[in-house]
Amino acid sequence: MLKPFSELRERLLRAGVAPRHVRRYLGELADHFDDLRTEEERAGLSRTDAESAALNRLGGIDALARAMISQRQFQSLSARAAWAAFAITPVILLTMAYLVAGFILVTGWALFLPGSETPFVPVRGFAAIYFGVGRWIYFYAPVLIGWAIGLLAARQRSRAIWPAVGLLLIACIGGTTAVHTARTTSTSVGIGHFSGTSGSVHMDLANGAQLHNSLAGLPHVLLILALTAMPYLIWQLLWRFRHARSVSA
Amino acid sequence: MNGVPELLILRLLQHEEMYGYEIVQAIRNQTGEVVAVGEGVVYPVLHGLERDGALISRRKTVNSRSRIYYAVTPAGSRRLADLSNAWTNLTAAIQKMLMGGRHAEAL
Numbered sequence: 247m248l249k250p251f252s253e254l255r256e257r258l259l260r261a262g263v264a265p266r267h268v269r270r271y272l273g274e275l276a277d278h279f280d281d282l283r284t285e286e287e288r289a290g291l292s293r294t295d296a297e298s299a300a301l302n303r304l305g306g307i308d309a310l311a312r313a314m315i316s317q318r319q320f321q322s323l324s325a326r327a328a329w330a331a332f333a334i335t336p337v338i339l340l341t342m343a344y345l346v347a348g349f350i351l352v353t354g355w356a357l358f359l360p361g362s363e364t365p366f367v368p369v370r371g372f373a374a375i376y377f378g379v380g381r382w383i384y385f386y387a388p389v390l391i392g393w394a395i396g397l398l399a400a401r402q403r404s405r406a407i408w409p410a411v412g413l414l415l416i417a418c419i420g421g422t423t424a425v426h427t428a429r430t431t432s433t434s435v436g437i438g439h440f441s442g443t444s445g446s447v448h449m450d451l452a453n454g455a456q457l458h459n460s461l462a463g464l465p466h467v468l469l470i471l472a473l474t475a476m477p478y479l480i481w482q483l484l485w486r487f488r489h490a491r492s493v494s495a
Numbered sequence: 496m497n498g499v500p501e502l503l504i505l506r507l508l509q510h511e512e513m514y515g516y517e518i519v520q521a522i523r524n525q526t527g528e529v530v531a532v533g534e535g536v537v538y539p540v541l542h543g544l545e546r547d548g549a550l551i552s553r554r555k556t557v558n559s560r561s562r563i564y565y566a567v568t569p570a571g572s573r574r575l576a577d578l579s580n581a582w583t584n585l586t587a588a589i590q591k592m593l594m595g596g597r598h599a600e601a602l
Contacts, residue, residue, distance in 0.1 A: 305533020
């Protein structure tokens with residue numbers, strides 16, 4: 247990619263223009279640039295002069311950026327409502343993932359272990375796969391959602407504050423959520439509470455007092471935070487390094 | 496010049512589809528280069544019109560080069576009619592005022 251286009255891309259992304267609009271804009275500008283360069287070369291200019299003339303005709307970086315940034319309709323959700331994209335949506339997604347995991351646990355208990363006091367016993371065959379999916383969702387959803395936050399923030403060149411809030415929320419929820427099962431005939435249903443024919447599954451966050459006393463959830467919170475924040479931090483460092491190098495060049 | 500790029504683009508695409516470079520060259524040629532802007536600035540206008548439903552685009556390969564061609568939709572035709580009326584009224588009003596100014600000077 248030509249250096250001016252590279253600069254334009256960074257400027258548009260930092261201004262909040264959605265990556266898909268940036269990609270399309272730059273693609274069409276590159277095609278247009280090729281046409282202009284060909285036209286100038288046919289008019290007798292050398293390749294270098296033709297490129298320079300083509301860039302002039304295309305418009306300066308300021309004008310090209312302004313034309314796109316001024317249209318609010320091209321702004322991404324993460325730029326218009328960063329709090330929603332990086333904090334609220336991930337929490338909703340994690341809640342949904344936990345609901346799915348809880349549903350799998352309670353239905354698996356009813357289907358495969360109807361006489362068992364607890365669903366946490368060794369199982370084989372399809373039951374192992376069924377419970378395995380639920381376990382996988384329960385343990386990996388915070389990490390996957392955290393990576394998604396980092397990816398979104400990196401793609402959009404977002405400021406670090408809201409992605410950091412989102413990662414912290416996900417780590418806290420992921421690290422302190424606990425699953426309790428009880429053999430009961432209760433029929434109550436609520437968020438984080440499922441009842442089946444064999445028993446009930448209840449999910450809740452460890453409260454402050456529990457955490458303070460045992461600090462049991464803290465290593466888990468820190469582990470999730472490290473796993474999710476690390477790729478984003480590495481990307482930030484690499485990007486800053488590349489950006490500094492391109493500016494100095 | 497608010498609304499002028501939209502008006503010119505919709506008018507050009509009314510009867511045939513074109514891609515960005517063609518549109519800019521047609522504007523330059525048909526306005527005697529009176530209307531000349533940074534050529535790349537046409538794309539946000541095209542994308543905005545497409546998002547509003549006034550244009551549709553499709554990728555087409557011509558001479559082994561892939562291009563995005565734009566064409567006017569029925570909604571775009573209605574928008575062109577509205578913009579044309581507004582522009583005609585505006586220019587008529589300005590022309591009238593300019594002529595009135597000249598008469599006043601002559602008197």
